[in-house]
Amino acid sequence: MQESSKSDSMIAMMNINKGYMLGEEKVPVLHDICFQVEKGEFVAILGPSGSGKTTLMNIIGCMDVLDEGSYFLDGQPIHEMPEKRLNDVRNKEIGFIFQNYQLISTYNILQNITMPLIVRGMTTKEAEEKCMDTIRLLGLDHRMKHKPSELSGGQKQRVSIARALVGEPAVLLADEPTGALDSNSGKDVLKLFKDLNDMGHTIVMITHDLNVAKSAGRIVHIVDGCLKE
Numbered sequence: 001m002q003e004s005s006k007s008d009s010m011i012a013m014m015n016i017n018k019g020y021m022l023g024e025e026k027v028p029v030l031h032d033i034c035f036q037v038e039k040g041e042f043v044a045i046l047g048p049s050g051s052g053k054t055t056l057m058n059i060i061g062c063m064d065v066l067d068e069g070s071y072f073l074d075g076q077p078i079h080e081m082p083e084k085r086l087n088d089v090r091n092k093e094i095g096f097i098f099q100n101y102q103l104i105s106t107y108n109i110l111q112n113i114t115m116p117l118i119v120r121g122m123t124t125k126e127a128e129e130k131c132m133d134t135i136r137l138l139g140l141d142h143r144m145k146h147k148p149s150e151l152s153g154g155q156k157q158r159v160s161i162a163r164a165l166v167g168e169p170a171v172l173l174a175d176e177p178t179g180a181l182d183s184n185s186g187k188d189v190l191k192l193f194k195d196l197n198d199m200g201h202t203i204v205m206i207t208h209d210l211n212v213a214k215s216a217g218r219i220v221h222i223v224d225g226c227l228k229e
């Protein structure tokens with residue numbers, strides 16, 4: 001990979017290796033992964049159970065560190081960063097969307113969506129103002145005072161997408177985002193990803209389901225820790 005493509009790409013991973021210690025021995029999980037995502041792309045990482053999807057997602061999302069290789073996120077050398085800088089990058093540059101939504105059950109919808117901005121130091125009023133466009137975009141304006149338990153699965157996932165978007169991350173990173181949804185709600189969420197991608201958002205989605213992966217602009221396959229286009 002050339003130096004220029006490293007900095008122009010949103011994600012540029014070269015020869016990533018990662019393993020886990022099992023007793024005294026390291027068991028390799030990711031093998032020489034090279035993965036590139038351009039700004040504004042929507043890419044699905046498709047693979048069966050145990051293929052290394054979560055391990056790769058944790059590295060992309062700066063939740064875990066690689067053993068060998070290089071990783072540039074929006075031109076920043078993640079592989080060289082100390083833990084504290086990694087926390088900053090994770091909080092600012094990655095918008096996480098999980099299969100089980102990970103909403104705070106005691107907070108209402110508005111509090112869940114504003115939470116990342118308040119953690120960054122905004123006042124409640126500033127955060128609420130900043131979130132309003134996203135809340136309207138996702139059709140959640142009539143639900144702001146509801147608790148997560150009062151919403152359907154599809155609505156909960158929209159809240160988690162809104163929460164991911166308000167921090168204006170470089171990448172939306174979705175882990176099996178339709179895994180807990182019925183097929184119609186799943187289709188709605190995938191259509192929403194498509195719309196967000198059309199607006200310019202860069203999206204990486206992890207899934208084991210080919211039909212889900214087909215919504216992305218590009219599919220890469222992960223098999224036994226190796227990546228194939």
Ligand SMILES: Nc1ncnc2c1ncn2[C@@H]1O[C@H](COP(=O)(O)OP(=O)(O)OP(=O)(O)O)[C@@H](O)[C@H]1O
Nearest residue numbers: 020021029047048049050051052053054055056208
């Ligand atoms: N913390 C860990 N310690 C040891 N081995 C691990 C750890 N996390 C994952 N593994 C192993 O690494 C391999 C890949 O796991 P990973 O969770 O990345 O796969 P996956 O594709 O996300 O699977 P699934 O779809 O079932 O979640 C598996 O063999 C798993 O047992």
